[in-house]
Amino acid sequence: MKFGAEWRCGNCGKIYSTLELIGLEMVKAVESDTDPDNQHGYTSVCACGYRFHLDKFRIHDILKIKIDDKEIDVLISTVDLELNHGFFDKDLWYETGIFIEDNEDIDTMIYENRYETKEEAIAGHNRILGDIEMITKLIKDLRKMTDDEYSERGIGTDTPLTLDV
Numbered sequence: 001m002k003f004g005a006e007w008r009c010g011n012c013g014k015i016y017s018t019l020e021l022i023g024l025e026m027v028k029a030v031e032s033d034t035d036p037d038n039q040h041g042y043t044s045v046c047a048c049g050y051r052f053h054l055d056k057f058r059i060h061d062i063l064k065i066k067i068d069d070k071e072i073d074v075l076i077s078t079v080d081l082e083l084n085h086g087f088f089d090k091d092l093w094y095e096t097g098i099f100i101e102d103n104e105d106i107d108t109m110i111y112e113n114r115y116e117t118k119e120e121a122i123a124g125h126n127r128i129l130g131d132i133e134m135i136t137k138l139i140k141d142l143r144k145m146t147d148d149e150y151s152e153r154g155i156g157t158d159t160p161l162t163l164d165v
Contacts, residue, residue, distance in 0.1 A: 006084040008093060010057055011050035027051060056080045057118060059125050065136055067143075074135055075099040075107065078125035085114055094121030096128060100139060110142060
């Protein structure tokens, strides 16, 4: 079993411990910040020049799906997590999530899947993107749940629903 955090540069692939990561050169997390100590803070820069969190791989697609005569925006997002979310012998560096807008300010993750490689992540993203039926069914099923069922499934919390697709 793996113990301790592993951070990976999205450019050169160098692995860092958390202590090594915070010991790297730091730059403002948001370039326009005038007072980063009291705003968004700083992020680490790999020796190759990659800025963690800022330069990471990401794909975002927004779908408009009609459900019960209402069109809703659904975000399909695949990102390089940079932090290894794997366990035992499997590294998990990428994640695809499906988000729906709950209200004007909050998106809820209703699906997630994690991958070891960028190629697997892109294929998973495209598979989900092409399966409007699955996404529509998932949303309809969620809308039928009571608040208790919704909470029991972990939806709207830090534990999103995971499906095999």
